[in-house]
Amino acid sequence: MDTVKYLLTEDQMPAAWYNIQADLPEPLPPVLHPATGKPIGPADLEPLFPPALIMQEVSQERMIEIPEEVQTIYRQWRPSPLYRARRLEQFLDTPAKIYYKYEGVSPAGSHKPNTAVPQAYYNKQAGVKRLTTETGAGQWGSALAFAGALLDLEVLVFMVKVSYRQKPYRHALMNTYGARVVPSPSEETSAGRAILAEHPDSTGSLGIAISEAVEVAVQDEQSKYCLGSVLNHVLLHQTVVGQEALAQLEQVGDYPDVIIGCTGGGSNFAGIAFPFLGAKLRGGRDVRIIAVEPAACPTLTRGLYAYDYGDTAHLTPLVKMHTLGSGFVPEGIHAGGLRYHGMGPLVSHVVRLGLVEPRAEHQLGCFEAGLTFARTEGILPAPEPTHAVKAAIDEALRCKEAGTSKTILFNLCGHGHFDLQAYIDYQAGRLRDYEYSQEEVAMALAGLPAVDG
Amino acid sequence: MDTVKYLLTEDQMPAAWYNIQADLPEPLPPVLHPATGKPIGPADLEPLFPPALIMQEVSQERMIEIPEEVQTIYRQWRPSPLYRARRLEQFLDTPAKIYYKYEGVSPAGSHKPNTAVPQAYYNKQAGVKRLTTETGAGQWGSALAFAGALLDLEVLVFMVKVSYRQKPYRHALMNTYGARVVPSPSEETSAGRAILAEHPDSTGSLGIAISEAVEVAVQDEQSKYCLGSVLNHVLLHQTVVGQEALAQLEQVGDYPDVIIGCTGGGSNFAGIAFPFLGAKLRGGRDVRIIAVEPAACPTLTRGLYAYDYGDTAHLTPLVKMHTLGSGFVPEGIHAGGLRYHGMGPLVSHVVRLGLVEPRAEHQLGCFEAGLTFARTEGILPAPEPTHAVKAAIDEALRCKEAGTSKTILFNLCGHGHFDLQAYIDYQAGRLRDYEYSQEEVAMALAGLPAVDG
Numbered sequence: 001m002d003t004v005k006y007l008l009t010e011d012q013m014p015a016a017w018y019n020i021q022a023d024l025p026e027p028l029p030p031v032l033h034p035a036t037g038k039p040i041g042p043a044d045l046e047p048l049f050p051p052a053l054i055m056q057e058v059s060q061e062r063m064i065e066i067p068e069e070v071q072t073i074y075r076q077w078r079p080s081p082l083y084r085a086r087r088l089e090q091f092l093d094t095p096a097k098i099y100y101k102y103e104g105v106s107p108a109g110s111h112k113p114n115t116a117v118p119q120a121y122y123n124k125q126a127g128v129k130r131l132t133t134e135t136g137a138g139q140w141g142s143a144l145a146f147a148g149a150l151l152d153l154e155v156l157v158f159m160v161k162v163s164y165r166q167k168p169y170r171h172a173l174m175n176t177y178g179a180r181v182v183p184s185p186s187e188e189t190s191a192g193r194a195i196l197a198e199h200p201d202s203t204g205s206l207g208i209a210i211s212e213a214v215e216v217a218v219q220d221e222q223s224k225y226c227l228g229s230v231l232n233h234v235l236l237h238q239t240v241v242g243q244e245a246l247a248q249l250e251q252v253g254d255y256p257d258v259i260i261g262c263t264g265g266g267s268n269f270a271g272i273a274f275p276f277l278g279a280k281l282r283g284g285r286d287v288r289i290i291a292v293e294p295a296a297c298p299t300l301t302r303g304l305y306a307y308d309y310g311d312t313a314h315l316t317p318l319v320k321m322h323t324l325g326s327g328f329v330p331e332g333i334h335a336g337g338l339r340y341h342g343m344g345p346l347v348s349h350v351v352r353l354g355l356v357e358p359r360a361e362h363q364l365g366c367f368e369a370g371l372t373f374a375r376t377e378g379i380l381p382a383p384e385p386t387h388a389v390k391a392a393i394d395e396a397l398r399c400k401e402a403g404t405s406k407t408i409l410f411n412l413c414g415h416g417h418f419d420l421q422a423y424i425d426y427q428a429g430r431l432r433d434y435e436y437s438q439e440e441v442a443m444a445l446a447g448l449p450a451v452d453g
Numbered sequence: 454m455d456t457v458k459y460l461l462t463e464d465q466m467p468a469a470w471y472n473i474q475a476d477l478p479e480p481l482p483p484v485l486h487p488a489t490g491k492p493i494g495p496a497d498l499e500p501l502f503p504p505a506l507i508m509q510e511v512s513q514e515r516m517i518e519i520p521e522e523v524q525t526i527y528r529q530w531r532p533s534p535l536y537r538a539r540r541l542e543q544f545l546d547t548p549a550k551i552y553y554k555y556e557g558v559s560p561a562g563s564h565k566p567n568t569a570v571p572q573a574y575y576n577k578q579a580g581v582k583r584l585t586t587e588t589g590a591g592q593w594g595s596a597l598a599f600a601g602a603l604l605d606l607e608v609l610v611f612m613v614k615v616s617y618r619q620k621p622y623r624h625a626l627m628n629t630y631g632a633r634v635v636p637s638p639s640e641e642t643s644a645g646r647a648i649l650a651e652h653p654d655s656t657g658s659l660g661i662a663i664s665e666a667v668e669v670a671v672q673d674e675q676s677k678y679c680l681g682s683v684l685n686h687v688l689l690h691q692t693v694v695g696q697e698a699l700a701q702l703e704q705v706g707d708y709p710d711v712i713i714g715c716t717g718g719g720s721n722f723a724g725i726a727f728p729f730l731g732a733k734l735r736g737g738r739d740v741r742i743i744a745v746e747p748a749a750c751p752t753l754t755r756g757l758y759a760y761d762y763g764d765t766a767h768l769t770p771l772v773k774m775h776t777l778g779s780g781f782v783p784e785g786i787h788a789g790g791l792r793y794h795g796m797g798p799l800v801s802h803v804v805r806l807g808l809v810e811p812r813a814e815h816q817l818g819c820f821e822a823g824l825t826f827a828r829t830e831g832i833l834p835a836p837e838p839t840h841a842v843k844a845a846i847d848e849a850l851r852c853k854e855a856g857t858s859k860t861i862l863f864n865l866c867g868h869g870h871f872d873l874q875a876y877i878d879y880q881a882g883r884l885r886d887y888e889y890s891q892e893e894v895a896m897a898l899a900g901l902p903a904v905d906g
Contacts, residue, residue, distance in 0.1 A: 003463065005528055010456065075458055076536075076831065083529070087603065105558060107831040109870070149828045150540065169622070169873035176827050176876050374629050375602045378529060378560040417562070417870035420622035423629050 004086050006248040008079035015066055018239040020274045020346060021232065022062035023281040028232075028349055032307060032318040037451055040317050047218045048225045050126035053119065056233035062278075064236065070118045073150060077106045077113075078240065082248040083412075087376040089396070096399035097254070098392055100412040101245045101272055102379065108173075110382065110414030111268045112143030112228055115237035119226045120147035129222040130154040134184065134209030136264070137163055137336035137384065138170030139414055140228030145179035155179035156223075158186065158212040162203035163336040170418045184209040191215050191313040205329045206265075206340045211313035218315070229265025230310065230321075230344045238271025245409060246275050256287055256409035258395055262387035263291045263300065263358075264337050266344030268413035274346075277355060289356045290395075291347065292387040294366075296434045297330035299323060299343045300351055300358035302441050307451040308342060318451055321348040325444040331434045333363050334422035335383040341444075359391060362433035366390045367426040370416070382414040383422050457539055459701040461532035468519055471692040473727045473799060474685065475515035476734040481685075481802055482773040485760060490904055493770050500671045501678045503579035506572065509686035515731075517689065523571045526603060530559045530566075531693065535701035536865075540829040542849070549852035550707070551845055553865045554698045554725060557832065561626075563867030564721045565596030565681055568690035572679045573600035582675040583607040587637065587662030589717070590616055590789035590837065591623030592867055593681030598632035608632035609676075611639065611665040615656035616789040623871045637662040644668050644766035658782045659718075659793045664766035671768070682718025683763065683774075683797045691724025698862060699728050709740055709862035711848055715840035716744040716753065716811075717790050719797030721866035727799075730808060742809045743848075744800065745840040747819075749887045750783035752776060752796045753804055753811035755894050760904040761795060771904055774801040778897040784887045786816050787875035788836040794897075812844060815886035819843045820879040823869070835867040836875050 021028065030039035042054045049057070056064060066074070085098040103111035123131060131153055135141030141157040148155035157179055159171055164183040171181040184204045185192040191211035195202050202208070210227070217225035227234060249255055259276055261269030273289045280287055293300055299322045308323040310316035321342045324330075328341040343351075350356045363383070370386035372393065373379070381389055388410040399406050416423065425431050474481065483492035495507045502510070509517060519527070538551040556564035576584060584606055588594030594610040601608035610632055612624055617636040624634040637657045638645040644664035648655050655661070663680070670678035680687060702708055712729055714722030726742050733740055746753055752775045761776040763769035774795045777783075781794040796804075803809045816836070823839035825846065826832070834842055841863040852859050869876065878884050 003528065004525070005463070005530075007460070007462075009460075010458070072457070075456065077458075107833075146831050150831055168877075169870075172873040172877045173833065173870075175880065176824065176833055176873070177831075178828055371629065375631055378599050378603055378630075380560075380626065380629055417622075417626075420625040420629070424621075424625045427628065 004084050006082040006252060008244060008247055010075050012247055013071065013074065013079050014240050014243040015071065016063035017066060017236045018243055018275050018278060019059055019062055019064055019236055020278050021060050023278045025281065025353065028345055029320040032451060034309065034314060034318055044317065048214065050122045050128060050224060052122040052125065053233050056236055057231060067121060070121050073117045079244045080105050082245055085377055088373060091372065091376045092393065092396050092400065094396040094400040095403065095405040096396040097405065097407045098396055099249065099409045101241055103241060103411065103413045104379065104415035108139065108143040108146045109417060110139040110143065111238060111241060111271060112140045113146055114240055114271065115228065115234045115267065116143035116147035118237050120144070120151045120153055123224050124151050124153055128153065128224045130156060130220065131226050132156045132213040132217045132223055133226045133228065134158045134206060134213045135228065136160050136206050136339055138167050138418060139337055139382070141181065142170060142173050144226055145174040145177035148179060149177040156216065157181045158184040158209040160184055160204040160206060160209050160336060162332040166334070166421055167418055173418065184212050186212060188212065189215045203332050205312065207312035207326050210311035211315055214311060214315045229267040230342065232346055234267050235270035235274065235344055235346050238267045239274050241271035241411060242273060242275035245272060254407055255285055257406040258288045258290065258408045260290045260292060260388045260391045260408065260410035262338060262384050262413070263293045263343065263347060264340050264384065266347035268411050270344060270347055272411035277350065290391055291351065291356050291358045292391045293358065293360050294333055294335050294338045294387060295360040295362045296333045297339050298360045299341065301360040304445055304448065305348060305352050306448050308448055310342060318449065319345045321345045322351065323448065324441065325447045327447045328444040334419065334431070335363065335387065337384045338387070361387050361390050363431060364433050367423065367431065369393050379412065380416040381412055382416045382419050385411065385413045457537050459535040459705060461697060461700055463528050465700055466524065466527065466532045467693050467696040468524065469516035470519060470689045471696055471728050471731060472512055472515055472517055472689055473731050474513050476731045478734065478806065481798055485771040485904060487762065487767060487771055497770065501667065503575045503581060503677060505575040505578065506686050509689055510684060520574060523574050526570045527693070532697045533558050535698055538830055541826060544825065544829045545846065545849050545853065547849040547853040548856065548858040549849040550858065550860045551849055552702065552862045554694055555832065556694060556864065556866045557868035561592065561596040561599045562870060563592040563596065563835065564691060564694060564724060565593045566599055567693055567724065568681065568687045568720065569596035569600035571690050573597070573604045573606055576677050577604050577606055581606065581677045583609060583673070584679050585609045585666040585670045585676055586679045586681065587611045587659060587666045588681065589613050589659050589792055591620050591871060592790055592835065594632070594634065595623060595626050597679055598627040598630035601632060602630040609669065610634045611637040611662040613637055613657040613659060613662050613789060615785040619787070619874055620871055626871070637665050639665060641665065642668045656785050658765065660765035660779050663764035664768055667764060667768045682720040683795065685799055687720050688723035688727065688797055688799050691720045692727050694724035694864060695726060695728035698725060707860055708738055710859040711741045711743065711861045713743045713745060713841045713844045713861065713863040715791060715837050716746045716796065716800060717793050717837065719800035721864050723797065723800055725864035730803065743844055744804065744809050744811045745844045746811065746813050747786055747788050747791045747840060748813040748815045749786045750792050751813045752794065754813040757898055757901065758801055758805050759901050761901055763795060771902065772798045774798045775804065776901070777894065778900045780900045781897040787872065787884070788816065788840065790837045814840050814843050816884060817886050820876065820884065822846050832865065833869040834865055835869045835872050838864065838866045
């Protein structure tokens, strides 16, 4: 059997992030102030983010240099390997070639440190002492806790309660890195208390946890807020993934026909897809790009493209995105990292432009794909990227039916070492799929703010 | 900050294992048949192991070729990275240079797949259908389950009961790879039933679990037994670790003054140390080598060097090794992978020859070292290698006191993603250290078989 792993040397690690805003055929709609409904300026974001990240959020420059100290930390696990899934191909008996970029090699076990490290770095540069954030599945919280430990910053994490309960070892990992973890909704913020007053048994949502983390950051001068996905600068930082994949495939002499990523807020998806999409927008090779979301949180496939709040308590600006409404609390599925009512504005924008094909998958099929992957490739995927695995397998089987060989690339954005309860529940038949009725979706969308975009 | 990670290309991966038996100043004492007390021959081992592994067990050849199919699977994660622990050095403010080889990058999360894969391979070549084994902490069981999945073999794991309870997600991982996991002592074997009849609340031990796995293998023609440490061929397979470290340090232009590994049965220790020890025995550079064991299972530091059984039910041959007696059930400490009453004969032999310095450490100090490591280097060590981390930190601090710069190399043989309960218990102050009295040790040793070696 031939080589299965493709590496780059550290010299070949990207020295700049790729900003797709430079290549978009239409610019992103502006972000609006929640009080005035007018476009916001950098000053409006200053209570939340340090200046360097605000600049990155709105930058139109194509390449943005990665600071030397961030590169040094990246080098602990980057460049990450690109794998050819030869055993999976054999098992499926497909003529397709399947490649996956494996981001589980980072110390926190996912792609999230790619942005946690620069976010901590720029905050530290700005004199910030404490970072607040939310986490769903816990991958983002672990990554920020890791970055905080390395850069000597306090970290306070509001963890969605259902994930906090499902994954005791995830918050233990954050504690081990020195972070404080609070199950959300909590009594520590007025946003949390308001939810608990109405729904004492609330299992939480990313939208609620964001409200809590933002509230604390705004009220404390020494604190700033960090987000693990959705925002432009977060997606920007993840483009090291796709840039490396491009270089790795170039070395093999290959190029993807199809690129697949799972989407919650959109950061791992954008990370792998945007460098290829940018190349296409600049006149390069065509490529089909698929964004896979959970059917239990069908933002891209059943939501509206409209202005909405990023959080439940309406503390954030209004952004134009695919959304199910900021009051939407998705089913407590195991892919906690994909349970967000909205979607990154950049991802929404390219879906709107027809450059990306959205798809929804139910969790039972995804876990089945995850088990198949573990038993062939040997790596246990986190529940989130099982959505990408499922779509990759389906595409490969379509190639088999059609008798065509295509090159499929997907992002295996994290391992499932902290998600074994999900696999236990799946194998014991305790999981179910959930399909929202038209009425449920319509009710959720009825709450959208009346803003003309 | 300079580079922290040193990689090799796949071409530089060792193509042969290093067999220290070729370079020993005195040969290993023979293995004896339990019934006759006479040296055993290959035929005596055939019920347990396939011919290729029996040959490796007794081989005196220096280099033993790694089969192409095994190399292909190794390449999924090998060569593994060598890290310079610059952040830890800074934190300790030591003039010492600390390097660590990181084996947690394997899909099973430890060094164990280095031997699980060839063991599964040679068994498959011999027509075996099912592998039986025991596991303590679960790292070995996970590794064999992984290898079984890739090579399409059934796997049955007897897991020490205390670990089975402490680490539910470890056996879930094995299930995910398709293995069956039974808490030991169990009702499935006469060895297990005998223990349970006498001690219904037995938390188990590696010695008991070995008896169960051996019993099943001997009784079923389609099954063979696999061991994750102790035996010569197992230690042999692990030498890819030290060979890579040698090549990686050579690229940097460095050479260790001190090499450190934790020891249970001795396999990760031998893996990193033997290639350097072999070079020294062939007239190469001197190097101090430290084997760190838990004070709660002080085989090398308080046991006897004597003939003993490898298991509790006395189904295995008699081997000369450091032992606390096959009836010894060590305290239920969290470093389950180090709770073995004996020690690999090769490791015992080189300790006996004065080539290796044994040391015992208590678990509280080890967990403290593990936390320091996680917060500086970002990687959470499994409880077992925290023993090596502790010794490395102590050596580095000694360098600081003495004002000398030494090069320290240790084996970080696995991550702690499945060991977070241990870190939770440690941080909550629920762990304790245990020191055996002279009487307890003497009583355990009194049960040693009367064999002249």
